[in-house]
Amino acid sequence: GAVVSQHPSRVICKSGTSVKIECRSLDFQATTMFWYRQFPKQSLMLMATSNEGSKATYEQGVEKDKFLINHASLTLSTLTVTSAHPEDSSFYICSAREDRAYYGYTFGSGTRLTVV
Amino acid sequence: AQSVTQLDSHVSVSEGTPVLLRCNYSSSYSPSLFWYVQHPNKGLQLLLKYTSAATLVKGINGFEAEFKKSETSFHLTKPSAHMSDAAEYFCVVSGGSQGNLIFGKGTKLSVKP
Numbered sequence: 001g002a003v004v005s006q007h008p009s010r011v012i013c014k015s016g017t018s019v020k021i022e023c024r025s026l027d028f029q030a031t032t033m034f035w036y037r038q039f040p041k042q043s044l045m046l047m048a049t050s051n052e053g054s055k056a057t058y059e060q061g062v063e064k065d066k067f068l069i070n071h072a073s074l075t076l077s078t079l080t081v082t083s084a085h086p087e088d089s090s091f092y093i094c095s096a097r098e099d100r101a102y103y104g105y106t107f108g109s110g111t112r113l114t115v116v
Numbered sequence: 117a118q119s120v121t122q123l124d125s126h127v128s129v130s131e132g133t134p135v136l137l138r139c140n141y142s143s144s145y146s147p148s149l150f151w152y153v154q155h156p157n158k159g160l161q162l163l164l165k166y167t168s169a170a171t172l173v174k175g176i177n178g179f180e181a182e183f184k185k186s187e188t189s190f191h192l193t194k195p196s197a198h199m200s201d202a203a204e205y206f207c208v209v210s211g212g213s214q215g216n217l218i219f220g221k222g223t224k225l226s227v228k229p
Binding site: 045112 | 221
Protein backbone atom coordinates (compact mmCIF):
# COMPACT_ATOMS: atom_id res chain seq x y z
CA GLY A 1 0.00 0.00 0.00
CA ALA A 2 0.84 3.66 -0.12
CA VAL A 3 3.55 4.75 2.30
CA VAL A 4 4.62 8.20 3.43
CA SER A 5 7.99 8.45 5.14
CA GLN A 6 8.30 11.35 7.57
CA HIS A 7 11.60 12.42 9.14
CA PRO A 8 12.75 13.10 11.73
CA SER A 9 10.44 11.34 14.15
CA ARG A 10 11.73 13.40 17.05
CA VAL A 11 13.73 16.59 17.22
CA ILE A 12 14.82 18.87 20.01
CA CYS A 13 16.07 22.29 19.07
CA LYS A 14 17.02 25.52 20.77
CA SER A 15 14.86 28.60 20.62
CA GLY A 16 15.61 30.72 17.60
CA THR A 17 16.84 27.92 15.40
CA SER A 18 15.07 26.38 12.41
CA VAL A 19 13.94 22.82 11.92
CA LYS A 20 13.07 21.06 8.69
CA ILE A 21 10.64 18.17 8.52
CA GLU A 22 10.46 16.00 5.41
CA CYS A 23 7.68 13.89 4.03
CA ARG A 24 8.26 11.55 1.12
CA SER A 25 5.72 9.45 -0.69
CA LEU A 26 7.53 6.21 -1.41
CA ASP A 27 5.42 4.46 -4.00
CA PHE A 28 3.01 7.02 -5.37
CA GLN A 29 2.88 10.60 -6.54
CA ALA A 30 1.54 12.96 -3.90
CA THR A 31 -0.11 15.72 -5.84
CA THR A 32 -1.38 17.24 -2.61
CA MET A 33 0.25 17.28 0.80
CA PHE A 34 -1.48 18.36 3.97
CA TRP A 35 0.36 19.45 7.10
CA TYR A 36 -1.31 19.08 10.46
CA ARG A 37 -0.32 20.07 13.98
CA GLN A 38 -1.44 18.31 17.12
CA PHE A 39 -1.00 19.85 20.55
CA PRO A 40 -0.95 17.53 23.57
CA LYS A 41 -4.25 15.84 24.21
CA GLN A 42 -5.86 17.66 21.32
CA SER A 43 -6.99 16.81 17.83
CA LEU A 44 -5.20 17.37 14.55
CA MET A 45 -5.59 20.81 13.07
CA LEU A 46 -4.81 21.54 9.45
CA MET A 47 -2.00 24.06 9.09
CA ALA A 48 -1.52 24.23 5.35
CA THR A 49 -2.08 22.50 2.05
CA SER A 50 0.50 22.28 -0.66
CA ASN A 51 0.23 21.23 -4.27
CA GLU A 52 3.28 20.28 -6.25
CA GLY A 53 4.86 23.27 -7.93
CA SER A 54 2.64 25.92 -6.41
CA LYS A 55 2.52 27.98 -3.24
CA ALA A 56 1.02 26.49 -0.14
CA THR A 57 -2.36 27.56 1.16
CA TYR A 58 -2.27 28.34 4.86
CA GLU A 59 -5.14 28.11 7.30
CA GLN A 60 -6.24 31.16 9.18
CA GLY A 61 -3.94 31.94 12.07
CA VAL A 62 -0.94 30.04 10.72
CA GLU A 63 2.05 32.27 10.01
CA LYS A 64 3.34 31.77 6.50
CA ASP A 65 6.76 33.19 7.27
CA LYS A 66 7.19 30.97 10.26
CA PHE A 67 6.07 27.69 8.75
CA LEU A 68 7.66 27.43 5.33
CA ILE A 69 6.31 24.71 3.10
CA ASN A 70 7.96 23.50 -0.05
CA HIS A 71 6.45 20.93 -2.39
CA ALA A 72 9.00 20.92 -5.16
CA SER A 73 8.37 17.43 -6.45
CA LEU A 74 5.56 14.90 -6.53
CA THR A 75 7.27 12.79 -3.90
CA LEU A 76 8.67 15.32 -1.46
CA SER A 77 7.23 18.05 0.70
CA THR A 78 9.03 19.85 3.50
CA LEU A 79 7.91 21.95 6.44
CA THR A 80 10.47 24.29 7.97
CA VAL A 81 9.74 25.83 11.35
CA THR A 82 11.78 29.02 11.38
CA SER A 83 12.98 30.79 14.49
CA ALA A 84 11.34 28.18 16.64
CA HIS A 85 9.95 29.06 20.07
CA PRO A 86 8.78 26.81 22.90
CA GLU A 87 5.16 27.41 21.92
CA ASP A 88 5.92 25.72 18.58
CA SER A 89 6.55 22.47 20.42
CA SER A 90 3.99 20.08 19.05
CA PHE A 91 3.41 16.94 17.01
CA TYR A 92 3.52 17.65 13.28
CA ILE A 93 2.13 15.15 10.81
CA CYS A 94 1.84 15.16 7.06
CA SER A 95 -0.77 13.53 4.87
CA ALA A 96 -0.38 12.85 1.19
CA ARG A 97 -3.15 12.43 -1.31
CA GLU A 98 -2.84 10.85 -4.70
CA ASP A 99 -5.34 12.26 -7.13
CA ARG A 100 -6.15 8.93 -8.67
CA ALA A 101 -7.29 7.69 -5.30
CA TYR A 102 -9.43 10.58 -4.17
CA TYR A 103 -10.14 9.07 -0.82
CA GLY A 104 -6.62 7.77 -0.40
CA TYR A 105 -5.07 9.85 2.33
CA THR A 106 -1.80 8.45 3.62
CA PHE A 107 -0.30 9.80 6.81
CA GLY A 108 3.31 10.04 7.81
CA SER A 109 4.34 8.78 11.22
CA GLY A 110 4.67 12.26 12.65
CA THR A 111 7.43 14.44 14.11
CA ARG A 112 7.60 15.36 17.76
CA LEU A 113 9.19 18.81 17.96
CA THR A 114 10.44 20.11 21.29
CA VAL A 115 11.85 23.61 21.44
CA VAL A 116 13.94 24.37 24.52
CA ALA B 117 -19.44 22.88 6.11
CA GLN B 118 -18.35 19.41 7.09
CA SER B 119 -17.79 18.55 10.73
CA VAL B 120 -17.71 15.62 13.12
CA THR B 121 -18.58 15.47 16.78
CA GLN B 122 -17.23 12.73 18.97
CA LEU B 123 -19.66 12.47 21.81
CA ASP B 124 -17.29 11.09 24.44
CA SER B 125 -13.84 12.39 25.25
CA HIS B 126 -13.04 9.30 27.30
CA VAL B 127 -14.45 5.78 27.30
CA SER B 128 -13.36 3.10 29.72
CA VAL B 129 -14.21 -0.58 29.28
CA SER B 130 -13.07 -3.85 30.75
CA GLU B 131 -11.12 -6.29 28.66
CA GLY B 132 -13.45 -8.65 26.82
CA THR B 133 -16.45 -6.30 26.90
CA PRO B 134 -17.88 -4.45 23.90
CA VAL B 135 -16.58 -1.10 22.74
CA LEU B 136 -18.78 1.73 21.44
CA LEU B 137 -17.25 5.03 20.36
CA ARG B 138 -19.81 7.51 19.16
CA CYS B 139 -19.53 9.95 16.29
CA ASN B 140 -22.03 12.24 14.64
CA TYR B 141 -21.32 14.08 11.45
CA SER B 142 -22.61 17.13 9.68
CA SER B 143 -22.38 17.34 5.93
CA SER B 144 -24.10 19.12 3.11
CA TYR B 145 -23.65 16.08 0.90
CA SER B 146 -22.92 12.40 1.22
CA PRO B 147 -19.61 12.33 3.03
CA SER B 148 -16.70 9.97 3.24
CA LEU B 149 -16.08 9.01 6.84
CA PHE B 150 -13.10 7.43 8.50
CA TRP B 151 -11.96 6.17 11.85
CA TYR B 152 -8.28 6.48 12.74
CA VAL B 153 -6.46 5.21 15.80
CA GLN B 154 -3.41 6.81 17.38
CA HIS B 155 -1.36 5.02 19.99
CA PRO B 156 0.72 7.15 22.38
CA ASN B 157 3.46 9.07 20.60
CA LYS B 158 2.66 7.33 17.36
CA GLY B 159 1.22 8.30 14.00
CA LEU B 160 -2.24 7.57 12.71
CA GLN B 161 -3.51 4.23 11.56
CA LEU B 162 -6.62 3.88 9.42
CA LEU B 163 -9.14 1.53 10.99
CA LEU B 164 -11.85 1.77 8.36
CA LYS B 165 -13.54 4.10 5.90
CA TYR B 166 -16.99 4.61 4.46
CA THR B 167 -17.26 5.88 0.89
CA SER B 168 -20.94 5.41 -0.02
CA ALA B 169 -20.81 1.69 -0.58
CA ALA B 170 -22.04 -0.70 2.13
CA THR B 171 -23.32 1.10 5.20
CA LEU B 172 -21.73 -1.45 7.53
CA VAL B 173 -18.00 -1.12 7.22
CA LYS B 174 -15.59 -3.68 8.57
CA GLY B 175 -12.13 -2.58 9.50
CA ILE B 176 -8.97 -3.96 10.96
CA ASN B 177 -8.54 -5.55 14.39
CA GLY B 178 -12.21 -6.51 14.65
CA PHE B 179 -13.59 -2.97 14.49
CA GLU B 180 -16.59 -2.01 12.45
CA ALA B 181 -18.76 1.05 11.97
CA GLU B 182 -22.24 1.63 10.63
CA PHE B 183 -23.17 4.65 8.57
CA LYS B 184 -26.67 5.80 9.51
CA LYS B 185 -27.80 8.67 7.37
CA SER B 186 -31.07 9.17 9.25
CA GLU B 187 -29.15 9.63 12.48
CA THR B 188 -26.08 11.29 10.90
CA SER B 189 -23.99 8.86 12.89
CA PHE B 190 -20.94 6.71 12.27
CA HIS B 191 -20.32 4.89 15.53
CA LEU B 192 -17.34 2.58 15.95
CA THR B 193 -17.84 -0.78 17.63
CA LYS B 194 -15.91 -3.86 18.60
CA PRO B 195 -17.46 -6.92 20.22
CA SER B 196 -14.64 -7.60 22.65
CA ALA B 197 -12.01 -5.13 23.81
CA HIS B 198 -8.36 -6.08 24.06
CA MET B 199 -5.74 -4.36 26.15
CA SER B 200 -3.93 -3.35 22.97
CA ASP B 201 -6.99 -1.35 21.88
CA ALA B 202 -6.19 1.33 24.45
CA ALA B 203 -5.48 4.43 22.36
CA GLU B 204 -6.94 7.65 21.00
CA TYR B 205 -9.59 7.27 18.31
CA PHE B 206 -10.51 9.93 15.80
CA CYS B 207 -13.65 10.15 13.72
CA VAL B 208 -12.84 11.96 10.49
CA VAL B 209 -14.83 13.37 7.59
CA SER B 210 -13.67 14.34 4.14
CA GLY B 211 -14.56 17.55 2.41
CA GLY B 212 -12.46 20.24 4.00
CA SER B 213 -12.12 23.45 2.03
CA GLN B 214 -8.74 22.32 0.71
CA GLY B 215 -9.82 18.75 0.10
CA ASN B 216 -8.43 17.85 3.49
CA LEU B 217 -9.78 15.60 6.18
CA ILE B 218 -11.49 17.12 9.21
CA PHE B 219 -10.82 15.48 12.53
CA GLY B 220 -13.04 15.12 15.54
CA LYS B 221 -11.61 15.95 18.96
CA GLY B 222 -10.85 12.33 19.67
CA THR B 223 -11.98 9.73 22.18
CA LYS B 224 -9.50 8.17 24.52
CA LEU B 225 -10.24 4.50 25.03
CA SER B 226 -9.00 2.88 28.22
CA VAL B 227 -9.16 -0.87 28.68
CA LYS B 228 -9.09 -2.28 32.19
CA PRO B 229 -7.82 -5.79 32.92
